[in-house]
Amino acid sequence: MTKPLKVIIIDDEKAIIEATAEALQRAGYECIEADSAQSGMNTITDRRPDIVITDLVLKDGDGMDVLRHAKQTIPDCEVIVITGFASVESAVQAMQQGALHYLRKPLNLDELRTVVARAAERQKLARDNVSLHAQLDQRFGLHEIIGNSPAIRHIFEALRHISPTNATVLITGESGTGKELVAHAIHNNSHRKRGPFVALNCATLPEGVLESELFGHEKGAFTGAIATRKGRFEFADGGTLFLDEIGELSPTTQAKLLRVIEERKIMRIGSNETIDVDVRLIAATNRNLEKMVGEGCFRDDLFYRLKVVSVHMPPLRERAEDIPLLIDAFLKDLSEEYGKKIELIEPEALAALEDFHWAGNVRELRNCLESMVVMNATGKISLADIPANIRNTNTETTREPNDLSLVNSEQRLISAALERADGNREKAARLLGISLRTLYRKLKNLDPTQ
Secondary structure, eight states: OOOOOEEEEEOSOHHHHHHHHHHHHHTTOEEEEESSHHHHHHHHHHHOOSEEEEESEETTEEHHHHHHHHHHHOTTOEEEEEESSSOHHHHHHHHHTTOSEEEESSOOHHHHHHHHHHHHHHHHHHHHHHHHHHHHHHHTOOTTSOOOSHHHHHHHHHHHHHTTSOOOEEEEOOTTSOHHHHHHHHHHTSTTTTSOEEEEETTSSOHHHHHHHHHOBOTTSSTTOOSOBOOHHHHTTTSEEEEESGGGOOHHHHHHHHHHHHHSEEOOBTOOOOEEOOOEEEEEESSOHHHHHHTTSSOHHHHHHHTTEEEEOOOGGGGGGGHHHHHHHHHHHHHHHHTOOOOEEOHHHHHHHHHSOOTTHHHHHHHHHHHHHHHOOSSEEOGGGSOHHHHTHHHHHHTOGGGHHHHHHHHHHHHHHHHHTTTOHHHHHHHHTSOHHHHHHHHHHHOTTO
């Protein structure tokens, strides 16, 4: 049975501690109480809580000291600050120092439980991801593929079986889903990992140039061939050749590639001599090759040769639960790359990124974050920093005239649930079968004044 998360509540007002503890204990958390900054910091060191809730103004010190101590002692703990006297600026400063959120006195217990639930969810995702990738890095070296969703776990399991073999692999999926990362993972976990990994995008070169890149050419084979040149198959000898956008090959090149796969020999352009090659082939495409075979656009014999084993990379919209993990990883990498210190992404900004339909998948998400990091001057990412086309998607969708019937239906359902729950949003969310956070977001979309 999973142990309840430990929450420490630090405040010098006993009534606030008791009310907060009671609300969270009813939600299943183990609560620890401290009535001063020093006792709170000592308890953090001794008890190592998962979540820290601290007032910013304490009788013997500053809640900022508690925040810094918590983050130094338990880097992955989540800290929520409470303010009754300080300005919003001091609360924002706390968030820049690593706090997840701030709450104002008098506390709204529904809001408190929602924020603590968000902290628990973030911590679980982060810890699961660290644990999973530590195992994967140790056993399979798949740490560059970020995710903890069932779809990604299924891929990890498939790669564990595929990688040690010599089987040809076909990786399918939309553009930007990470097909080349999978190809690298297969290579790095195979007995060929000490050999070369050579990649070629088949869509970027004209047919004549592509054949030369694949098979090489002899000096004088064509105009401009001033020297003999090895092709990618020769460079990949003893290793892995990754052919991206394999669906763009011409019929002639398809036939030549099929022969190489069958005979394990290549012939440079302009030569009559064959050269033995020992290469594992991994191909990738964002097109439906089976449909292309039916339309006569792709050779069926080559298709079956390529698809000895297949791996499908799901689009990001089908594994949206991985978005927070991807955002965390990308922001760390991009902050380091551009010398920026992005310490905070506000909950509203994170929600907008989570809800967006990423047509360009992981690549589009990373490019979006890169743009925001480059332009950032505050150390935090707020909703205002999110590009307008992403920020306004939900609002525009709920106000689109063609969707009025859908919106009205949703509004009626939410109103009915709230009425049945006597206005208790937590209970209403359970009746609707959604999280409290989702309910708050829907209420916000339906009425921006909420």
